[in-house]
């Protein structure tokens with residue numbers, strides 16, 4: 001997917017001015033509240049008209065003031081999933097799902113309803129009214145309805161913000177799998193760094209109505225480390241554990257991590273805050289933390305007053321965070337050997 005936007009839109013005192021091109025299948029748009037994310041989504045989808053400029057999707061002009069082009073939202077074939085599911089309350093799940101599909105031109109109907117219904121596990125809900133669904137079920141139906149419109153681009157405007165953490169991490173695999181299975185590129189909008197790490201390959205950072213930078217999820221997490229209450233979030237996809245003295249022993253490359261967080265359930269994705277890792281210059285004796293990893297420092301980075309220490313342990317990479325004076329006192333440089341202590345309770349299960 002190639003998207004080119006050179007457009008301006010004034011809303012009250014707020015001016016969105018964007019001139020950027022982005023290519024890829026999983027693009028994130030990250031910005032604080034009021035930075036203009038939704039305005040940008042509305043311009044791309046055609047729900048709002050720029051005051052001036054042009055928008056191209058895969059070389060097709062969607063909007064141009066100079067050429068006098070303004071394709072309607074239907075003709076753009078861009079679907080949106082919003083923060084609130086916004087289903088038709090008087091229609092069943094089935095009728096909601098098929099709404100976009102029936103309006104889609106026959107030659108564009110590449111995605112079969114039964115395939116999508118199976119993928120999103122919606123079969124048991126089909127005859128239900130949408131008012132009787134949980135928040136997560138509603139969002140799955142909204143996603144299904146958007147995808148069955150057979151869009152060439154999916155816009156997800158904070159689709160997880162209204163859900164609690166448990167539901168959020170249940171929905172993410174669905175968002176990713178529909179995009180992969182049906183080869184639909186997406187723009188994923190959020191102010192959550194964790195969601196950017198989980199959903200995007202490339203990120204446009206919006207600040208006060210303009211694109212401040214184009215970056216990667218890792219770089220974004222590094223830049224925000226000092227200001228994020230959880231620091232840099234290490235994400236660990238771990239294979240099945242075995243029980244070991246009341247804890248779960250998860251293989252992590254050639255390491256083993258002892259984790260106390262609950263029974264495994266299918267996939268195991270954990271977050272580990274950079275602030276929950278304590279570094280030692282020498283092997284410590286008799287410590288209570290259940291994990292002690294011998295590491296090599298691969299690089300250091302700065303994030304305001306904090307230092308991120310990128311560590312390699314048996315080929316696995318993670319980031320620990322220390323204050324600048326600690327980096328100086330311990331004389332930590334690239335190539336140093338360190339020991340990282342992590343409590344078994346510091347890992348938070350995400351899915």
Ligand SMILES: Nc1ncnc2c1ncn2[C@@H]1O[C@H](COP(=O)(O)OP(=O)(O)OP(=O)(O)O)[C@@H](O)[C@H]1O
Pocket residue numbers: 011012013014031032033034035036037038039040191
């Ligand atoms: N119709 C409008 N009239 C006046 N100002 C508006 C209008 N719509 C949006 N704005 C202003 O434009 C700015 C950007 O709004 P927008 O909804 O795009 O931000 P956002 O980044 O999506 O925020 P959030 O994360 O809170 O949803 C805000 O300051 C908002 O108050």
